[in-house]
Amino acid sequence: MSYKPKFKRHRLGITDYRKRKRLLKSRKIRAVIRKSLKYIRVQFVKYDEKGDIVLASAISSDLERFGWKKAPKDTTPAAYLTGLLAGKRAKGKGITECIVDIGRYTPTRGSRLFAAVKGIIDAGIKCPCDESVFPSEDRIKGEHLKIKPDVSVDEVREKILGGSLDGGSRSST
Secondary structure (H helix, E strand, O other): OOOOOOOHHHHHOOOOHHHHHHHHHOOOOEEEEEEOOOOEEEEEEEOOOOOOEEEEEEEHHHHHHHOOOOOOOOOHHHHHHHHHHHHHHHHHOOOOEOEEEOOOOOOOOOOHHHHHHHHHHHOOOEOOOOHHHOOOHHHHOOOOOOOOOOOOHHHHHHHHHHOOOOOOOOOOO
């Protein structure tokens, strides 16, 4: 058996146009979830011929406004709360359903990406996703973390769902 290299675009980590085309053919708004070493970003994006338009957005550093100050911003609870915040902002802009775009990431059960999807769904946005891929409630609440957050996930969740968006949405026009 011989070695077969991956396609060049896959090796370089750039856009997979076959996957992008399948997402765009649905004509639905995409919930784009991206993670970095420090943060999680969730954006609701609509296709336009001139370029994608960001309708609503949240990044895990926005959670500081809701009391999530000393806790790490790249954890499963932070991903859930970021998805919840982005979903609340999107719902405020009239978005009721979306499809998930996780890009080049491998879909893994219980990952931070699916914690963000659970947050989007808990915010009241319809998003087709199997519930078996979501992280457990213990992981969403941060029971597994060595560094415990200064406030609980439930407190921040209530602030996000109950109050205003504290600073408005981070989106482009």
